[in-house]
Amino acid sequence: xxxxxxxxxxxxxxxxxxxxxxxxxxxxxxxxxxxxxxxxxxxxxxxxxxxxxxxxxxxxxxxxxxxxxxxxxxxxxxxxxxxxxxxxxxxxxxxxxxxxxxxxxxxxxxxxxxx
Amino acid sequence: xxxxxxxxxxxxxxxxxxxxxxxxxxxxxxxxxxxxxxxxxxxxxxxxxxxxxxxxxxxxxxxxxxxxxxxxxxxxxxxxxxxxxxxxxxxxxxxxxxxxxxxxxxxxxxxxxxx
Numbered sequence: 664x665x666x667x668x669x670x671x672x673x674x675x676x677x678x679x680x681x682x683x684x685x686x687x688x689x690x691x692x693x694x695x696x697x698x699x700x701x702x703x704x705x706x707x708x709x710x711x712x713x714x715x716x717x718x719x720x721x722x723x724x725x726x727x728x729x730x731x732x733x734x735x736x737x738x739x740x741x742x743x744x745x746x747x748x749x750x751x752x753x754x755x756x757x758x759x760x761x762x763x764x765x766x767x768x769x770x771x772x773x774x775x776x777x778x
Numbered sequence: 779x780x781x782x783x784x785x786x787x788x789x790x791x792x793x794x795x796x797x798x799x800x801x802x803x804x805x806x807x808x809x810x811x812x813x814x815x816x817x818x819x820x821x822x823x824x825x826x827x828x829x830x831x832x833x834x835x836x837x838x839x840x841x842x843x844x845x846x847x848x849x850x851x852x853x854x855x856x857x858x859x860x861x862x863x864x865x866x867x868x869x870x871x872x873x874x875x876x877x878x879x880x881x882x883x884x885x886x887x888x889x890x891x892x893x
Contacts, residue, residue, distance in 0.1 A: 664865045665848055665856045668840070688840035688863045688886070697812050698890040701838060723816060725783070725803035725886070727842070733780055741780045748803045750779045771803070771840070771886050775813040 666690070668703070679758070681710025700774040705767045706731065711760040717751065722774045724749040724759065729768035734758040753777040781805070783818070794873070796825025815889040820882045821846065826875040832866065836892045839864040839874065844883035849873040868892040 669687040676683045686703040694700060699720060706712065706729075714734065724733070726747045733741045736755035743749065743759075751757050761768035784802040791798045801818040809815060814835060821827065821844075829849065839848070841862045848856045851870035858864065858874075866872050876883035 664850065665858055666863050666865060668861045668863055686861070689838050689865070693865065695892070697892065698888065701840065701886075701888055703840065703886075723804050725816065725818065735779065743780055746783045746801070748781050748783055750781060750804070750808065771818075773813065773816055773888050775890060777810070777812065 676712045677715040677758070678713035679711035679760075681761075682707050683710060683712060696776060698773065698775050700772065703727070703769060703771055705769050706759065706761040707767060708761060708763050708765055712758060714756050714758040716754065716756045717774065718754055719776065719778065720774055721751050721753050721755075721777045722757075722772055723751060725771045727769040727771060729761060729766045730763060731768040731770075732760045732762060734760070791827045792830040792873070793828035794826035794875075796876075797822050798825060798827060812891050813888065814891070815887065818842070818884060818886055820884050821874065821876040822882060823876060823878050823880055827873060829871050829873040831869065831871045832889065833869055834891065834893065835889055836866050836868050836870075837872075837887055837889045838866060840886045842884040842886060844876060844881045845878060846883040846885075847875045847877060849875070 671685040684705040786800040799820040
């Protein structure tokens with residue numbers, strides 16, 4: 664079965680700045696306890712996803728384009744770009760920022776169960 | 779933690795034509811029983827991933843760029859392009875082809891447990 668991605672525009676995601684466009688690959692109703700989200704996230708210029716935590720699951724980010732700053736559980740700020748992967752341990756806090764005034768920071772995110 | 783993607787060039791994937799470049803986001807050693815692969819697959823011109831089946835798991839594809847043909851369990855051939863999602867039920871056979879002579883067909887794939 665071939666379907667189209669589903670777009671959801673969200674402001675102040677997890678208390679972050681600006682807005683993020685969520686392009687859901689697997690529709691929410693087709694997610695399950697094992698795989699809870701599979702989506703492309705376009706973080707708009709000067710926008711961010713605020714600091715948050717996943718308990719009982721994790722959420723690696725794979726950077727597709729643009730340049731951003733990943734903030735890990737300990738507050739370390741690491742520049743990221745195409746081909747970089749943000750690995751987040753179960754229970755860790757994390758955030759990501761797009762400091763560009765013009766470019767979108769685009770990434771793929773998958774949220775899955777982890778014990 | 780921020781890491782780099784890991785490239786693996788593979789020929790005749792699942793008996794398909796040509797070659798596919800696997801850019802693993804989550805390294806194999808960090809995958810687990812719930813999430814078994816998270817990768818960008820660049821299917822090279824005139825290449826394909828042959829017909830195969832996932833038992834006890836599933837593998838949606840999210841098309842990033844290029845144009846391809848998705849072949850489902852019943853042999854239906856559906857054109858796919860950016861923003862299309864190939865949904866594969868547990869146990870279904872599937873294949874994907876890149877008929878272009880010049881363009882890469884790039885997609886994100888996640889393989890996860892499904893019962």
